[in-house]
Amino acid sequence: MLSEKLIDSFTLFKLQSAIADAGLFNVALALLAVVATAIAADYAHMLYLRSKMPPGPFPWPIVGNTFTLPDTKPWLYFEELSKKYNTPLITFWIGRNPTIWINDAWCAHDILEKKAQIYTSRPRMVVFGELGSGQANLVTMRIRNQQERDHWRIHRKLMHVGVGVQSVRGYREIQNNESKIVAYDFLREPKEYVKHLERYATSVVSIIAFGRRVASYNDPIITEVIALMQLAADLNVPGKSFPMLLETFPILAKFPRFMPWFKGLGTRSQKGGHYFFYTLAQEAIEQYNQKSPSEQASMPTPYVKTLFDEAKKYNLPINELSGLTGNLFGAGADTSSSTLVTFVLACCAFPDAMEKAQAEIDRVIGPNRSPHWDDSPRLPYVNAFVKEVFRWRSVAIIGGQPHSPTQDDTYNGWLIPAGSWVQGNVWAIHHHEREFPDPDRFYPDRFFEDNDHHRPFPGDRGYMTFGWGRRVCSGQALAEQGTWVTVARLLWGFNIRKAKDPKTGKQIDVDIFAFTNGLNMRPQPFPCEIVPRSEEIKEAILREGEQALADLKLHDGETRYRMSTFYQQQKRKLKEEPVLDEHGNVKVVKVKAV
Ligand code: HEM
Numbered sequence: 001m002l003s004e005k006l007i008d009s010f011t012l013f014k015l016q017s018a019i020a021d022a023g024l025f026n027v028a029l030a031l032l033a034v035v036a037t038a039i040a041a042d043y044a045h046m047l048y049l050r051s052k053m054p055p056g057p058f059p060w061p062i063v064g065n066t067f068t069l070p071d072t073k074p075w076l077y078f079e080e081l082s083k084k085y086n087t088p089l090i091t092f093w094i095g096r097n098p099t100i101w102i103n104d105a106w107c108a109h110d111i112l113e114k115k116a117q118i119y120t121s122r123p124r125m126v127v128f129g130e131l132g133s134g135q136a137n138l139v140t141m142r143i144r145n146q147q148e149r150d151h152w153r154i155h156r157k158l159m160h161v162g163v164g165v166q167s168v169r170g171y172r173e174i175q176n177n178e179s180k181i182v183a184y185d186f187l188r189e190p191k192e193y194v195k196h197l198e199r200y201a202t203s204v205v206s207i208i209a210f211g212r213r214v215a216s217y218n219d220p221i222i223t224e225v226i227a228l229m230q231l232a233a234d235l236n237v238p239g240k241s242f243p244m245l246l247e248t249f250p251i252l253a254k255f256p257r258f259m260p261w262f263k264g265l266g267t268r269s270q271k272g273g274h275y276f277f278y279t280l281a282q283e284a285i286e287q288y289n290q291k292s293p294s295e296q297a298s299m300p301t302p303y304v305k306t307l308f309d310e311a312k313k314y315n316l317p318i319n320e321l322s323g324l325t326g327n328l329f330g331a332g333a334d335t336s337s338s339t340l341v342t343f344v345l346a347c348c349a350f351p352d353a354m355e356k357a358q359a360e361i362d363r364v365i366g367p368n369r370s371p372h373w374d375d376s377p378r379l380p381y382v383n384a385f386v387k388e389v390f391r392w393r394s395v396a397i398i399g400g401q402p403h404s405p406t407q408d409d410t411y412n413g414w415l416i417p418a419g420s421w422v423q424g425n426v427w428a429i430h431h432h433e434r435e436f437p438d439p440d441r442f443y444p445d446r447f448f449e450d451n452d453h454h455r456p457f458p459g460d461r462g463y464m465t466f467g468w469g470r471r472v473c474s475g476q477a478l479a480e481q482g483t484w485v486t487v488a489r490l491l492w493g494f495n496i497r498k499a500k501d502p503k504t505g506k507q508i509d510v511d512i513f514a515f516t517n518g519l520n521m522r523p524q525p526f527p528c529e530i531v532p533r534s535e536e537i538k539e540a541i542l543r544e545g546e547q548a549l550a551d552l553k554l555h556d557g558e559t560r561y562r563m564s565t566f567y568q569q570q571k572r573k574l575k576e577e578p579v580l581d582e583h584g585n586v587k588v589v590k591v592k593a594v
Pocket residue numbers: 138139140156159163205327328331332333335336339395396399400401402403465466467468469470471472473474475476478479
């Protein structure tokens with residue numbers, strides 16, 4: 001020990017005398033030279049990579065192209081760049097990090113579908129990965145080795161147990177009844193159509209996950225949780241201001257969380273919010289266990305119960321279980337409701353398409369009952385209409401999270417280095433004149449092969465709204481199923497038109513470009529007129545709505561927890577990470593219920 005101290009002091013002494021000999025100025029100069037050489041070497045490497053990668057604007061050292069990003073909606077900018085460089089792939093440097101933007105459906109298919117095996121990972125993401133849910137959540141999970149791949153597979157499988165193609169057929173009655181209640185609510189309170197659609201989407205995932213219906217649009221699960229998820233989606237877009245600027249300067253992420261650049265990311269204690277969903281899940285299982293055997297037999301087992309039973313095999317920690325349950329709200333509610341708000345906008349802006357669908361429904365169904373999935377084979381125009389809702393203004397406008405190759409890859413002779421950030425620009429893909437002539441027109445007819453606007457498109461769906469390859473949206477089947485029945489029912493039930501100015505009686509125009517700026521986009525608020533199409537239809541809506549309310553009664557229930565108070569109580573208790581009891585349950589999250 002003593003000898004180490006002597007050596008340390010001696011080294012320090014030598015350094016001091018060396019500085020004194022050389023002069024402070026010369027030392028500073030030498031340091032500067034070292035830093036400049038490191039930056040130059042790094043920049044040379046960037047330029048070398050750039051020469052091999054897809055084209056894009058010229059990057060600066062350290063900051064890359066970050067500061068040429070527009071303030072909002074970067075997907076429009078990348079579409080423009082793709083046209084300017086006349087190339088489907090664009091390289092854009094976020095700091096020293098090359099990001100590749102795919103602006104073309106065929107290219108997305110070739111890379112993310114055909115080579116799915118090497119594009120299953122996510123890249124390093126500072127804000128949503130390292131400072132967010134990181135390796136604890138399926139959505140952001142990276143796959144850099146076999147162990148991580150196996151772990152991701154477990155999460156994917158557990159998600160599949162809940163909302164895989166087979167399971168979601170078992171949720172049809174829930175979705176059908178909740179969508180009948182949307183029609184019922186549109187009748188009662190048409191001005192609040194956005195809130196009704198949010199309630200619908202949240203209630204469906206809440207019943208599936210927790211066995212509990214969300215009966216009111218004022219339920220805190222909407223006003224608090226979904227609002228938080230929307231905020232997160234707003235933040236999660238490449239940008240040149242904090243916190244997204246942390247992707248350009250990842251070193252800043254190492255500083256304490258009170259630094260100003262973390263603003264908007266939540267405090268460390270809020271990380272305890274993970275346990276909010278865990279607590280909701282525990283409560284849901286308790287409530288389910290208290291039901292009689294006949295009640296249990298008449299409802300699908302809440303996903304959290306199946307999940308907790310299954311997860312025992314894999315010994316998953318609490319924050320991961322919490323992520324799996326929270327994802328149903330986080331990934332499912334805002335996306336599904338935003339898609340339906342887009343549908344309302346499309347009806348207002350393109351009444352011809354709405355009327356054509358209504359004429360088909362009238363021929364096949366009539367006024368006395370609303371459409372059901374079994375009618376779908378006889379409703380080809382409605383099917384095309386729903387496809388066009390997904391295509392026209394896709395909610396996950398940059399394809400959700402980026403993918404990343406686990407090894408160097410080439411496309412068209414261009415290098416895509418391992419670990420780089422590969423983002424599908426769904427806006428550009430669905431807006432490409434080659435595949436979708438007159439792309440801003442809402443035109444379901446384009447999906448019919450004999451239509452002059454019909455064009456080939458990779459894959460059998462005709463859109464890429466749910467992502468690609470092995471990371472394709474886990475909730476796709478659920479979302480498609482629910483969107484179909486709700487769109488078909490609302491087309492059957494209502495004329496959805498531009499609102500009229502009460503003074504002039506003239507229709508108020510809607511702006512088909514006025515969308516929010518987040519990763520999940522939805523139309524900016526707009527007024528509209530929603531009226532039942534006939535007295536007979538109105539009666540059917542009332543009858544079906546009341547029956548649906550009665551059928552869903554067994555899912556009525558209260559939660560004792562609110563996210564806002566949960567945080568406050570945890571803040572006091574959760575100074576350290578949660579403490580587990582001998583059964584692996586979290587002790588400290590047993591906060592007082594409201
Ligand atoms: C209209 C509704 C929805 C849209 C447009 C949508 C879209 C997407 C997209 C684009 C991705 C990223 C795919 C990729 O990386 O290639 C994604 C991922 C995901 N979605 Fe959805 N989604 C919707 C609804 C849902 C629902 C209802 C759930 C769950 C109940 C869900 C759960 C997930 C999960 C867990 C992931 C992450 C999968 C992974 O990283 O492996 N989504 N979604």
